Amino acid sequence: MSPLSAVFGHASLSALSTGLALFALLLALLQFSGSSRIHNHCSAVQNDGWWVDTRALVWQPAGCTLHKYTTHDLRTCLAPTGDAASAVISEQIVFIGDSTMRNKYYALARLINPDYVAAINNTKAHSDLSVGWPAIGGPVARFIWDPYLTTPQTRAILSPSNTSSPASGRAPKVVVVGSGAWFLRNAEDVGGLQAWRRSIDWLAERLHSAGHIEHAYVSPVTGVVPELLTPERRRTLTPPAIDTMNEYMAAIDLPVFSAWAKMAEGAPHETLDGLHYSNALNDRAVGLLLNRVCNPAVVSRGARPPLHTTCCFAYPAPGWYARAAALLTAAAVPLMLLLRRLAKRPIAQAMPSAETVRQMAVFGAVLLLMYTCDRTPLFAKLHKHFDARVFALLCSLALAAGVAGWEEDPAAGAGFLGRRQTDEWKGWMQIAILVYHLLNASTVAAIYNPVRMLVAMYLFMTGYGHCSFFYAKGDYGLRRLTAVLLRTNVLAVGLAYMMGTSYMDYYFAPLSSAWVLVVWATMRVASARNKDAGWVVWAKLAASAWLMWLVNTLHLWPFGVLERVFGVHWSQREWEFRFGVDIFIVYVGMAVALVRMRHGAQLQAHARWPQMQRWAVVASLAALVWYFWFELTRADKYAYNAWHAYVSPLAVLAFVVLRNATPYLRTHSSSVFRYAGVISLELFIAQFHLFLAADTKAVLVLVHPRLWFVNLAFVTVVFVGMCKLLATASGAIAAWLMATPQPQAQQQQGGGGDIAMAELGHGGEDSASTARPALDRLASEPPVVLRVIRLFYRLVLHSLAVRWVVGIAVLLAINKHYDD
Structure with a gap:
């Protein structure tokens, strides 16, 4: 046995992998608290993440996957309970603050109505804005220009005694407030950090008592890129001052959307003036907000596999099949003990052996591990x-x-x-x-x-x-x-029921089975x-x-x-x-x-066989070179797919020839x-x-x-x-x-x-079951009831055509019930 064979031995690897799986389960359970925000990673969406690709701006929250929102998703999210006709025209999201908040409002507006931003190019920069659904109208989202948090609109929305938004007559679902840069830029006129702190203290008091608002968040003060700022901004918008502001908001336990600050910090190339960031980055930022706010209604409600989104996601309860598998797996040990006690009795012969039950338990345990990994938080x-x-x-x-x-x-x-x-x-x-x-x-x-x-x-x-x-x-x-x-x-069908997926999702099993037939x-x-x-x-x-x-x-x-x-x-x-x-x-x-x-024998005995081998190798090398040239020059994978059925035999046969070209390789x-x-x-x-x-x-x-x-x-x-x-x-x-x-x-x-x-054995019936005539076996096995059961069992066991029909019908019937 080679050293690698010893390392990858069945017993050692299985034992090691089982130990590591148990360690991972223990580690996860130690981190699993009673907070639903940790269970569904909502806190990670709001606070933690990183860029996995700063060019394509692919953002990764810590531990979960995001949903990409569409206009249809937004309508589902922003429509409150009640009359559907009025739901889609009621104001649901309000942004309050300075130009950084306005840019995030624009990102949401582009999703609600792609033509909206182009239609308001002539609007004054420091003014309130609103956007509604195309062809429906009405204020769905609104921006309030208020860099100092002093306008009557802001006070009215955040007042605990107010339960409605002035524009729509109902309380907004989401309020996002952002302030800070203007206090630094105009410190001599408004009081600088001290004045900002008083405004933030007032905001904290209001948000802690704002029970009429379902989601309230505070934007961190956006980080800057000093070398890109104008001289005046560089003098006032200093990174230490911005850090002081963000640290203070975290210290007084404001619901700060800290991930936005990390987004800006990790993508300094996305700003041209050092302060305002690109539309693409703001789109990602608003996408985080929508995942935090809308996923429970859009993604979690009625969720069925495949579960592509796991941020702020409430996993569905286990189905009946998963529960049954857990019960049977747990019952395997006592069943093994019972079978061992009955091993010498006739009834035990009609049941799985203790070793088979153990393998069934292993099968069920691994499927449960897979369920735990993929179908729970x-x-x-x-x-x-x-x-x-x-x-x-x-x-x-x-x-x-x-x-x-x-x-x-x-x-x-x-x-x-x-x-x-x-x-x-x-x-x-x-x-x-x-x-x-x-x-x-x-x-x-x-x-x-x-x-x-x-x-x-x-x-x-x-x-x-x-x-x-x-x-x-x-x-x-x-x-x-x-x-x-x-x-x-066996595995594909078991997983289809365990995971609530489709048998066709594991496409190689049905594809291979069809071709075998x-x-x-x-x-x-x-x-x-x-x-x-x-x-x-x-x-x-x-x-x-x-x-x-x-x-x-x-x-x-x-x-x-x-x-x-x-x-x-x-x-x-x-x-x-x-x-x-x-x-x-x-x-x-x-x-x-x-x-x-x-x-084969005649070809190898042919006098020109060595020459044919050499030409086959040359032709195979040429075929592989041609294949890679061909696949690399197609416009895209869809263009290649149109040709694949015709070019694949050349490449496959070329590989077969080259892999068997010499005795050493064979x-x-x-x-x-x-x-x-x-x-x-x-x-x-x-x-x-x-x-x-x-x-x-x-x-x-x-x-x-x-x-x-x-x-x-x-x-x-x-x-x-x-x-x-x-x-x-x-x-x-x-x-x-x-x-x-x-x-x-x-x-x-x-x-x-x-x-x-x-390698699966020899054809025909089991030799042990045909060693004696059926009547002789029946006569030698008392009592009568047991003999009848045994006869019926063997009849069903060896009538494979009947078992095919019954088995497939049962699977399809269960699938229909499970699918409902």
């Missing part, structure tokens, strides 16, 4: 953001780890597309996909296009592996097919002719490809029937895209498998990549809620939001270890559902792929 979530340097660094680290694990394969695992090679192939592709999702690289076409090719490579292996099995074994029974489909879908049906029809030397098998491939293209092109998938009859809401458009974009590559894999198995592989490849199915599906969060739309934080790389390393260890546990548990569950004997079950538990069906 216990752990922080961060926005994903692409950084080319970080992307290159992570890819380089992964490549270095793969090279360090390079080792010679035993003879049994070597050869053209052997199991160890395909495991390695799946492993490095899955690592690349994880990095791609982590950094939101789908926004970069030059990266999206090759990653789309990785999916094609997975499907190529699906066609190659399953076609090889069917051709070699000739086993087209439902038992083997069911075993493969169960193994592929297509390969099975293609090889099953006229299967007796598969090994003929004639053209039948090639005609079947061509007919199957044409039929699948026709079904996808003419929208013949039965999604509408599923929705009308069972209430299953799956996006047919999304499915047709994912199925159609790689619609030919599976058949290419099948064709390669048939050529290898039917003509007999060596990377143990690190193989390790990831064995659990690639779990790595792909579990990343939705453990490695990432918010159904892959955010990054999960188990340590601290600021420690990005430390958190990545921590989460990666937990994630990989949990996936290894899931792979073993999924194999055990699938084996139990198939009533596979224990030796075969142990073989199944280690695998996470769907490539080599031959």
Whole structure:
């Protein structure tokens, strides 16, 4: 065993990842107080955050993800309870203060009515303003010019005895007050810091008793960039004076929106005059305000997965499936003890073994961990953001780890597309996909296009592996097919119910399952002719490809029937895209498998075989160079997608040829990549809620939001270890559902792929169940009631067609109930 094999051993990694997961849970619980502001990160939105990209102005609150507001969202938020017709024209947000407050008012006005700002260019700078909905009118938001907080309008709005805004006849929902710069600029006339302090003390008194205002905030005094200020402003607007003002407001416990000050401090390039900041920055600032104010009504109310926004968000209560899973997982230990006591009794044979129950408990526990990470506020979530340097660094680290694990394969695992090679192939592709999702690289076409090719490579292996099995074994029974489909879908189906998502969200499981069925049906029809030397098998491939293209092109998938009859809401458009974009590559894999198995020996014995190999390598290198030129020169990823189904076979075949170009390459592989490849199915599906969060739309934080790389390393260890546990548990569950004997079950538990069906056992019925006639077994098992139960159990167990129909019907019925 190599040193890397020892490091990545099953027991050590699983134990380490479990320990780290428990540590993360304990750390999160210690920070979990009774304050709802901490639970939903509202305080973080208001007070803490940083720029993750100062060029694109991507703001990250500490521990949560923001919602990007639209005009429709605003109408939902700003409409108070009552008559809807009058709700949308009532004043809801009031800004009071100087020009910094006016700029934030303008940012909100642009969202309410994009044409508003252009229409008021001739308005005096130091005047009150208001904005209403397009074509409706009425004051929705208002700005009051009052840099000293002395106007009657300000006093009236903030007075505890006043319960309405003069402009609308009802109390505003949000009041934001900002003052300070004018006191410094005109210190000799108005009294400077002392006068400002008296105004702030009055404001604090009013806000502490302003129960009629739902949301009241104070803007910090905006930081300045001294070198950009005019000489007069530079003399009066000094950073020490501004810091003194902000510190005083924090000391008297005013509801200061401190994040605005951090925004300005972190983006000095967004100001031209050193005092007033750009429209883009003010848009981000108002976006924070709207997340703080509106998320409970807009995002939290009736929220259903995927939960993209976690700032100021009230997570929904666990559904019945999650509660049932928690109950069953908790009951696993006493059930194991009971089974051990009943181990020698006949009734225990009709129940899962203690080891199977333990694996079920592990499966349920990991799913509960994923639920806790992604469906509760216990752990922080961060926005994903692409950084080319970080992307290159992570890819380089992964490549270095793969090279360090390079080792010679035993003879049994070597050869053209052997199991160890395909495991390695799946492993490095899955690592690349994880990095791609982590950094939101789908926004970069030059990266999206090759990653789309990785999916094609997975499907190529699906066609190659399953076609090889069917051709070699000739086993087209439902038992083997069911075993493969169960193994592929146990985790995806479990998560769909646990997380309240859709089965189609974990798109690789349904996509792989559909293609397994297509390969099975293609090889099953006229299967007796598969090994003929004639053209039948090639005609079947061509007919199957044409039929699948026709079904996808003419929208013949039965999604509408599923929705009308069972209430299953799956996006047919999304499915047709994912199925159609790689619609030919599976058949290419099948064709390669048939050529290898039917003509491989003759080709290698050909006198010109060495020459053909050399030309194949040259052509493959040229094909890869052409492919990267082609994908880099497309206008965008949508233009590339139109060509992907036709160019992907060239790149995939080129890689296959180059990976097997020499005996050395065929007999060596990377143990690190193989390790990831064995659990690639779990790595792909579990990343939705453990490695990432918010159904892959955010990054999960188990340590601290600021420690990005430390958190990545921590989460990666937990994630990989949990996936290894899931792979073993999924194999055990699938084996139990198939009533596979224990030796075969142990073989199944280690695998996470769907490539080599031959490793799932032999076709036909369980030999133990057919060793004696059914009547002999029935006569030897008293009492009568138990014999009848056992007979019925075995009948259902081995009638796979019946179990298919019943199982799918039950899943669809439960899905409809759950979806309601």
